[in-house]
Amino acid sequence: MTINWTHLHTHSVYSVRDGLSSINDIVNKAKEHGFSSVALTDHGTVAGSFQFINSAKSAGIKPIIGSELYIEAVPRKLIKNRSEIDHSRYKNEYKKSINRMLRSNYHLVALAQNYQGYKNLLKITNNSIEEGYFYRPLTTKKVLFENSQGICASSACFGGEIARMLYAGNTAQAEYALSEYKEAFRGRFAIELMIINFPRQKQINEELIRLAHKTNTPTIITCDSHYTNQSEYDLHRILLNIDNVRQGIKLEDISNGWEFDATDLFYKSLKQIMEDWEKQHKSDIFTKEVLLNSIRNTSNIIDSVEEYTLQHVPRLPTYDNGYEVLKKRCVTGLYNMIQNGIIEKTRGFEYQKRLIYELKTIKQLNAVSYMLLFADVTNFCDNPFDKTIWSGHEIPEEIRDLIPSSGTIPRGTGRGSAGGSLVAYLLGITKGVDPLKFDLLFERFLDINRVPKMKF
Amino acid sequence: MDKKHLIMYTLGNNILHDPTISLLPPDILKEFAIRILRSLDVNIDGDIDIDKLFEELELS
Numbered sequence: 001m002t003i004n005w006t007h008l009h010t011h012s013v014y015s016v017r018d019g020l021s022s023i024n025d026i027v028n029k030a031k032e033h034g035f036s037s038v039a040l041t042d043h044g045t046v047a048g049s050f051q052f053i054n055s056a057k058s059a060g061i062k063p064i065i066g067s068e069l070y071i072e073a074v075p076r077k078l079i080k081n082r083s084e085i086d087h088s089r090y091k092n093e094y095k096k097s098i099n100r101m102l103r104s105n106y107h108l109v110a111l112a113q114n115y116q117g118y119k120n121l122l123k124i125t126n127n128s129i130e131e132g133y134f135y136r137p138l139t140t141k142k143v144l145f146e147n148s149q150g151i152c153a154s155s156a157c158f159g160g161e162i163a164r165m166l167y168a169g170n171t172a173q174a175e176y177a178l179s180e181y182k183e184a185f186r187g188r189f190a191i192e193l194m195i196i197n198f199p200r201q202k203q204i205n206e207e208l209i210r211l212a213h214k215t216n217t218p219t220i221i222t223c224d225s226h227y228t229n230q231s232e233y234d235l236h237r238i239l240l241n242i243d244n245v246r247q248g249i250k251l252e253d254i255s256n257g258w259e260f261d262a263t264d265l266f267y268k269s270l271k272q273i274m275e276d277w278e279k280q281h282k283s284d285i286f287t288k289e290v291l292l293n294s295i296r297n298t299s300n301i302i303d304s305v306e307e308y309t310l311q312h313v314p315r316l317p318t319y320d321n322g323y324e325v326l327k328k329r330c331v332t333g334l335y336n337m338i339q340n341g342i343i344e345k346t347r348g349f350e351y352q353k354r355l356i357y358e359l360k361t362i363k364q365l366n367a368v369s370y371m372l373l374f375a376d377v378t379n380f381c382d383n384p385f386d387k388t389i390w391s392g393h394e395i396p397e398e399i400r401d402l403i404p405s406s407g408t409i410p411r412g413t414g415r416g417s418a419g420g421s422l423v424a425y426l427l428g429i430t431k432g433v434d435p436l437k438f439d440l441l442f443e444r445f446l447d448i449n450r451v452p453k454m455k456f
Numbered sequence: 457m458d459k460k461h462l463i464m465y466t467l468g469n470n471i472l473h474d475p476t477i478s479l480l481p482p483d484i485l486k487e488f489a490i491r492i493l494r495s496l497d498v499n500i501d502g503d504i505d506i507d508k509l510f511e512e513l514e515l516s
Binding site: 075085090098100 | 477479480481484488491492495496
């Protein structure tokens, strides 16, 4: 029997260091539970979409692409100008809190109802990475609301704006925030009631139900799934504390480690959810009627999502007058290698003949731009560069430490059949592997008689 | 919601009620409140009395 209900708040490994489930785990578990659909809502990204949509379609269930977005609490302008803040003026004990204040954010789940919605989710998440990244990809309400077409949203977890305000006792302002979301999403906004054993969840759910009744807002049931099976709780804890574990500290010895307050954030069946509601959440406010209505509202959202496909065609840059550029670089490379004694001068004609043959094949197979692109990438890795500026853009302070102190990026000498290409050797794509010296076949890399699958 | 309440909404709920943040002394909170309001292009002197706002937020 197929159930027209699914988890609309689910994290996979694309929620980096937060979600444990692989996309296939989620899809398989949804299928095992008999769900007609499956949703993916990773933190601040839709990067798993392509794999997810294909996996769900292969399993014969409807994919719903979404993301749990981070909405900035502190204006982006202040974050951008944070270098003006002189942190040395503050006592050490306050620095952490100040940093925490600057990175404050709210969670919000956004689901694409159609292809337009998916494209808008891409715009929102791209903007949050390019313009709003500060510890997390933070988006603004302005960007979210301007791109809300084709998207429905829900209030997310305890980290959501409405839940946080309610918990702080600010009902009026929770109501104001809700009205903002409802207006922006034009009836496509729901309040999440989570069936999880988070200590404060019962109280929050009841507050949310009161607000939903007062404002005539639909409620839905979610579980904030971070791992697939209940038995993976400890494994998930290791993931959350991976830095400590990597340093050799045993999990049981991590006293200050990061841990979720809820211990049941797994991909539950609907039957399990009903049982957990009965045990943990049932009350005069969170009645069976509320539960069933919320399940029905979740089904309505599922029904409102159209099916669509994603085209995955890589668009690589092309080079103006590329063949002439490639030829010139190869000839220069050959000349330099002969001059430096790397290639024997007496074999110059042999190399020249091989170069002409390879260039002709590369041109015929339309691989000129591909070769030049790879040469640019490998040259970028090999040449020391400024750690503060790249391609005219400032490199964020937070990631400068990731750049090796040598100023170059380590890479291999090249892999597989690419070692048979003299062009790759002369361009510096492969290092130290002279195909003529080792009598390597170019045709294993590229051959005019077969469709190439070039890999370096 | 009028402008004053919008500002209180921004400060009071978005930042100041976080348990870790509310441990900060009032002078630092006030300094950051001013920074936030300025980044929202609010004229502190003309539009809003920051001391009175803090009294209402019970932070002074």
